Amino acid sequence: GAVVSQHPSWVICKSGTSVKIECRSLDFQATTMFWYRQFPKKSLMLMATSNEGSKATYEQGVEKDKFLINHASLTLSTLTVTSAHPEDSSFYICSAREDRKSSYEQYFGPGTRLTVT
Amino acid sequence: GNSVTQMEGPVTLSEEAFLTINCTYTATGYPSLFWYVQYPGEGLQLLLKATKADDKGSNKGFEATYRKETTSFHLEKGSVQVSDSAVYFCAARENTGFQKLVFGTGTRLLVSP
Numbered sequence: 001g002a003v004v005s006q007h008p009s010w011v012i013c014k015s016g017t018s019v020k021i022e023c024r025s026l027d028f029q030a031t032t033m034f035w036y037r038q039f040p041k042k043s044l045m046l047m048a049t050s051n052e053g054s055k056a057t058y059e060q061g062v063e064k065d066k067f068l069i070n071h072a073s074l075t076l077s078t079l080t081v082t083s084a085h086p087e088d089s090s091f092y093i094c095s096a097r098e099d100r101k102s103s104y105e106q107y108f109g110p111g112t113r114l115t116v117t
Numbered sequence: 118g119n120s121v122t123q124m125e126g127p128v129t130l131s132e133e134a135f136l137t138i139n140c141t142y143t144a145t146g147y148p149s150l151f152w153y154v155q156y157p158g159e160g161l162q163l164l165l166k167a168t169k170a171d172d173k174g175s176n177k178g179f180e181a182t183y184r185k186e187t188t189s190f191h192l193e194k195g196s197v198q199v200s201d202s203a204v205y206f207c208a209a210r211e212n213t214g215f216q217k218l219v220f221g222t223g224t225r226l227l228v229s230p
């Protein structure tokens with residue numbers, strides 16, 4: 001149980017275009033989802049926290065107009081990188097949590113590698 | 118906020134060697150502490166956790182003890198296997214608000230036969 005999927009697993013896009021990444025909880029309802037960015041040989045940096053049906057809360061320094069997050073249902077959150085540039089190339093990871101459970105454990109997706117050319 | 122520092126890698130060991138990966142944290146309160154493992158091409162998986170001082174988390178032969186006095190949560194395993202080769206992340210979770218996780222930089226472990 002507690003499986004989180006991401007789609008696509010990798011994507012290449014041209015500079016100036018937008019790309020959408022999906023994060024799905026397959027066997028549980030995710031009241032809260034998190035989006036992280038992972039640079040090579042670096043840690044995971046939290047970008048934003050999203051709760052179903054409400055606006056995402058972005059971490060300091062993350063441009064909310066550039067990284068649009070939508071958590072429209074209890075099983076799906078999307079991250080849209082708008083007007084992508086080469087510096088947005090990175091590994092994006094989502095996690096999901098079922099807040100009814102007091103453990104507050106996050107389950108992680110396998111990640112999406114974005115390359116902007 | 119919380120921060121986590123863990124030793125730089127890679128850590129290269131022979132099979133059956135003893136493993137220690139150091140992790141220390143700074144926090145204003147008393148966070149919960151975690152070790153996650155990321156195998157090649159896969160997402161992060163929870164390896165073990167501890168929620169209060171002196172708790173010991175253990176799983177698959179790995180152990181870590183929550184040491185409040187030294188603000189540490191070092192990961193240990195008595196005898197590593199080739200299949201343990203992965204990246205290991207130490208993390209701290211604030212126990213208020215969104216219960217966000219803060220990660221260390223990750224330590225790559227390479228185990229040779």
